[in-house]
Amino acid sequence: MWASAVLLVLLGSFGANALDNGLARTPPMGWLAWERFRCNVNCTADPKNCVSEKLFMEMADRLVEDGYKDAGYEYVNIDDCWMAKQRDANNKLYADPERFPSGIKGLADYIHSKGLKLGIYTAYGNFTCQGYPASGMHLELDAQTFAEWGVDMLKMDGCKQMDRHTMKKGYPQMTKYLNATGRPILFSCSWPDYERGAGIPINYTLVAENCNIWRNYVDIQDSWQSVLSIIDYYAKEQDTLVPVAGPGNFNDPDMLIIGDFSLSVEQAKAQMAMWAILAAPLLMSNDLRTITPEYRDILLNKDVIAISQDNAGIMGKRVLQHHANGIEAWTRPLSNGVFSIVFFSRSVKEPEFVTVVMKALAVSSDTSYEVTDVYAQKSMGVFKPTDSITVYVNPNGVVMLKATPQKVWKVENNMIVLN
Ligand code: GLA
Secondary structure: OHHHHHHHHHHHHHOOOOOOOOOOOOOOEEEEOHHHHOOOOOOOOOOOOOOOHHHHHHHHHHHHHOOHHHHOOOEEEOOOOOEOOOOOOOOOOOEOOOOOOOHHHHHHHHHHHOOOEEEEEEEOOOEOOOOOEOOOOOHHHHHHHHHHHOOOEEEEEOOOOOOHHHHHHHHHHHHHHHHHOOOOOEEEEOHHHHHHHHOOOOOHHHHHHHOOEEEOOOOOOOOHHHHHHHHHHHHHOHHHHHHHOEOOEEEEOOOEOOOOOOOOHHHHHHHHHHHHHOOOOEEEOOOOOOOOHHHHHHHOOHHHHHHHOOOOOOOOEEEEEEOOOOEEEEEEEOHHHOEEEEEEEOOOOOOEEEEEEHHHHOOOOOOOEEEEEOOOOEEEEEEOOOOEEEEEEOOOOEEEEEEEEOOOEEEEOOEEEEO
């Protein structure tokens, strides 16, 4: 069973379905302005937090100096509200000159000089969600402009495009124009989310052919409730979402809000673990200049990041749900027969012991596993499929485990098989 699952993944990664720009072989990591800084354009009243080149330069500095870049966070992404209120005389988009005096090209040069990558934002339709000029009539010109500036990632939104049926034509056009520039630009699409909202069936094969990552659900806000509602949606839709994810293509449950105003440390660990299990992009939206060490450590946790970035690129799913105590088990298959397991608690009561038979966690039934607790960095021992494993889960928290098979796996005829 395992061998065939792995074979499918290998085929998937070379198959005709994936967007063929060589990017996002693992979920992209970086920083994205929106959730934390929104459309704050008042640099007179709030120079430190307004959407300006200074903000992105300061975040780039923090990414490099505080260890995020070394941990894998490489994209610095601009969201809405960067543009001047109209296009220039040649119909080109340009950045608000007061807030971005170096222009996007100058900002891209700065970001690249730090060894990082720059992401930018536009929308399908004539206006962005906040009413700035967008790419509707100018997809080709804008793709060329972004490439000239040295942009490495593009998020294309779409809330002002009222006819959402046109998105399955418009987004692939943009993919074509981006590919034609010859510059590798990671493409983040909001198209499935708008189709979902409009009740239009989503063709994920088409989405994956045209986008590296895509949003499928409502915007994250600075609240645990918002995190829970996203996890609910992913659980409900997992049979549709899991097969479409793989190297080059990932579902995007939206930004990490770790280090903002709402999540407790337990909840922050939970978001980080769940986003890793879901093979989600790790795009932080927080203030790296003021984040406290306990939240920074969660974002920099090497073992959780390694699970997120596992190169098989398989998305995990919920396998058990305990209604009485609100605890769920989610698993994600990793390379070489390894599994990651998250016990995720919705409880608002006391910490609880949870006991589960190993084989109920959908791990292979013919091998023992050495199990480690990822956050505690402790081995829990070796477990046979019929053994029970007990964890102690805090309310609104997680226990994340990594289970390594005791049998050796090898590659034979392009398949990973048990030795
Ligand atoms: C939409 C998107 C958000 C953000 C805003 C910007 O709501 O889903 O992620 O980009 O627009 O206006």
